[in-house]
Amino acid sequence: xxxxTFKVKPCSRSDLRKLANLIRKQLKITSPWFPIVEMLDIVxxxxxxxxxxIDEDSEFPENVHAFWDPQEHTMYIRETVYNNACDGKGRDxxxxxxxxxxxxxxxxxxxxxxxxxxxxxxRPFESSEWQAKTxxxxxxxxxxxxxxxxxxxxxxxxxxVSVEAAEIQLNVMKKERRxxxxxx
Numbered sequence: 382x383x384x385x386t387f388k389v390k391p392c393s394r395s396d397l398r399k400l401a402n403l404i405r406k407q408l409k410i411t412s413p414w415f416p417i418v419e420m421l422d423i424v425x426x427x428x429x430x431x432x433x434x435i436d437e438d439s440e441f442p443e444n445v446h447a448f449w450d451p452q453e454h455t456m457y458i459r460e461t462v463y464n465n466a467c468d469g470k471g472r473d474x475x476x477x478x479x480x481x482x483x484x485x486x487x488x489x490x491x492x493x494x495x496x497x498x499x500x501x502x503x504r505p506f507e508s509s510e511w512q513a514k515t516x517x518x519x520x521x522x523x524x525x526x527x528x529x530x531x532x533x534x535x536x537x538x539x540x541x542v543s544v545e546a547a548e549i550q551l552n553v554m555k556k557e558r559r560x561x562x563x564x565x
Contacts, residue, residue: 417521483509
């Protein structure tokens with residue numbers, strides 16, 4: 382993995398899945414659709430300090446949709462991303478879930494954060510970006526609610542994510558299930 386990321390304490394997909402499932406369980410969310418926008422207000426009451434700020438698009442660099450600032454304990458969200466997430470747009474819902482992953486997983490990791498300036502290969506489970514992406518997928522598309530007969534389009538509609546995100550998570554689930562079957 383060579384993307385610009387931080388090296389963080391290792392965390393497996395299984396651990397990220399457990400965390401996502403625990404959040405759903407604690408919040409008593411049984412429906413497929415996870416209320417990620419509403420979660421922002423819940424988190425401000427649960428995690429202290431935590432804030433979020435919706436800023437005008439012009440305040441963000443061109444390819445930045447949202448980001449978590451651990452020093453300010455604030456998630457900054459582009460106004461169009463927030464509005465689109467409120468309207469149920471999958472890509473934008475995933476963006477907020479991704480940043481929420483950084484909040485939960487990387488807030489107190491100052492001593493172990495290591496910027497990948499030399500572009501060294503970082504194993505996925507040690508990548509801050511991989512962990513946040515995987516957490517977001519597990520939170521919005523829980524494995525327990527996905528079957529091999531589902532299509533990406535069905536999952537995108539059911540969970541409120543993009544077809545691309547649904548395809549990725551569906552492929553992960555199928556691969557895991559094949560491995561499990563091969564072990565039997």
